[in-house]
Amino acid sequence: MTRPWIAAAAALTLAMSGLSTPAAAQAAAPHAASAAASTPTTNATTDQAAKADAVAQASGFKIRPVDDAWRAALPRNAEAATQAYLDRLPADVQAKSAAYWEGGYWMQLWNLLLGLAIAAAFLAGRRAARLRDWAQRVGRGAVRRDMLFAGAYLGLSELISLPLSLYQGWWREQAYGMSTQTVVAWFGEWLMATSISVVLGGLALGGLYALIRRAGERWWIWGTAAGMGLMTLMVALAPVFIEPLFNTYKPVEDGPLKRAVLQMAHAVSVPADDVYVFDASRQTTRISANVSGLFGSAAVRLNDNLLRRTSEPEVRAVMGHELGHYVMNHIPKTLALMTLVLAAGFFIAQAALQSLLDRFAHRTGVRRVDDVAGLPLLLSVFSVFFALATPINNTITRTQETEADRFGLALSHEPHGFAEAQLRLVEYRKADPGAVEEFVFFHHPSTRHRILDAMRYREAMNLP
Numbered sequence: 001m002t003r004p005w006i007a008a009a010a011a012l013t014l015a016m017s018g019l020s021t022p023a024a025a026q027a028a029a030p031h032a033a034s035a036a037a038s039t040p041t042t043n044a045t046t047d048q049a050a051k052a053d054a055v056a057q058a059s060g061f062k063i064r065p066v067d068d069a070w071r072a073a074l075p076r077n078a079e080a081a082t083q084a085y086l087d088r089l090p091a092d093v094q095a096k097s098a099a100y101w102e103g104g105y106w107m108q109l110w111n112l113l114l115g116l117a118i119a120a121a122f123l124a125g126r127r128a129a130r131l132r133d134w135a136q137r138v139g140r141g142a143v144r145r146d147m148l149f150a151g152a153y154l155g156l157s158e159l160i161s162l163p164l165s166l167y168q169g170w171w172r173e174q175a176y177g178m179s180t181q182t183v184v185a186w187f188g189e190w191l192m193a194t195s196i197s198v199v200l201g202g203l204a205l206g207g208l209y210a211l212i213r214r215a216g217e218r219w220w221i222w223g224t225a226a227g228m229g230l231m232t233l234m235v236a237l238a239p240v241f242i243e244p245l246f247n248t249y250k251p252v253e254d255g256p257l258k259r260a261v262l263q264m265a266h267a268v269s270v271p272a273d274d275v276y277v278f279d280a281s282r283q284t285t286r287i288s289a290n291v292s293g294l295f296g297s298a299a300v301r302l303n304d305n306l307l308r309r310t311s312e313p314e315v316r317a318v319m320g321h322e323l324g325h326y327v328m329n330h331i332p333k334t335l336a337l338m339t340l341v342l343a344a345g346f347f348i349a350q351a352a353l354q355s356l357l358d359r360f361a362h363r364t365g366v367r368r369v370d371d372v373a374g375l376p377l378l379l380s381v382f383s384v385f386f387a388l389a390t391p392i393n394n395t396i397t398r399t400q401e402t403e404a405d406r407f408g409l410a411l412s413h414e415p416h417g418f419a420e421a422q423l424r425l426v427e428y429r430k431a432d433p434g435a436v437e438e439f440v441f442f443h444h445p446s447t448r449h450r451i452l453d454a455m456r457y458r459e460a461m462n463l464p
């Protein structure tokens with residue numbers, strides 16, 4: 001998925017679920033890097049980038065390197081060639097990758113449970129009701145009270161979740177050799193991301209309660225429309241106003257690589273006249289890129305890890321994929337599909353909230369759906385709904401990723417560059433899961449399926 005969408009979805013789910021998404025995790029992008037088998041395409045070397053190289057080198061993630069002769073000697077048959085690619089991953093690399101990726105399943109569960117526990121703690125003993133009374137005194141006026149309450153609740157939840165966020169966003173990334181940040185730098189970004197989500201989440205949720213008061217039982221329809229508008233706004237504005245807070249974007253130096261990327265963009269009518277590089281190496285060793293833009297604009301961006309550590313065929317293959325997302329309108333399509341998911345979530349919340357409030361009113365002191373003190377319950381219903389909808393959401397994105405892969409292969413004509421880039425991603429994504437596991441947990445196709453697509457392209461087009 002392209003990065004602006006992730007940022008928007010993160011901000012929204014953050015606001016909706018009251019769960020924390022640390023800056024480092026938000027910045028973590030779809031593709032990972034390693035120092036193995038690298039053909040450096042160097043730009044200006046910075047201390048930060050050198051540090052990223054050192055971290056990647058030390059991570060122990062080593063793919064067996066090969067040359068053009070190896071590629072040319074691969075079997076023509078796509079399945080056999082795919083297996084030869086996967087056989088380049090040593091057993092210890094596969095084991096480490098599976099451990100990191102499967103640990104992510106548990107992180108999803110712990111985050112969900114912690115969010116629910118925080119909500120329960122606020123509701124029990126009438127703590128949420130007291131927080132609402134405080135917001136009433138300070139805010140004076142229903143909308144300001146609700147925005148204050150929502151911002152305070154989100155901020156306190158983030159604070160209580162800080163140890164888990166620190167473990168997930170920094171310690172775990174360090175342990176697996178992917179973070180390049182000091183804990184102080186990570187905390188600075190956490191503070192910035194939390195502040196943004198407190199302000200934006202407070203405004204959005206305060207607005208939602210104003211809708212609930214005015215629209216009554218039909219609030220879920222208006223809420224869906226407003227949510228759709230906010231998501232669109234976030235997708236359009238995050239690359240301009242939020243992402244530059246975390247990374248610096250600069251034009252890529254003129255040269256063959258930039259010309260090759262622009263040539264692909266222009267071949268599929270993407271209106272881009274420059275290619276930008278951003279300094280992701282200050283946070284992570286992962287490689288990533290995206291093509292963002294709505295309403296006829298396009299920004300082609302790749303990170304310095306991709307630029308510096310991979311060969312030109314890999315860059316072309318990755319950028320072909322990202323251009324595919326843009327050309328096939330994946331961002332607007334995802335917004336449309338997310339609107340349906342949002343409508344279902346709001347409808348279920350509307351249906352469930354009153355009976356849940358009635359049931360626990362003696363302990364929470366909250367009786368009405370339009371009382372903002374019930375927000376922890378609303379967010380809990382929502383986060384359980386989104387957790388249960390994980391396979392649906394993942395299948396939506398996984399399907400689009402497969403489309404972008406196939407588009408990118410046809411555009412870049414680089415099945416080997418694509419396969420090589422996929423092997424690097426094994427650093428953080430399990431290469432060869434079972435079918436059910438892939439259906440439930442994978443927002444991108446597995447390495448095996450992605451390389452198989454590339455090798456099918458190679459076989460059909462009779463490429464070396």
Ligand SMILES: [Zn+2]
Binds near residue numbers: 001030325401404
């Ligand atoms: Zn993608």
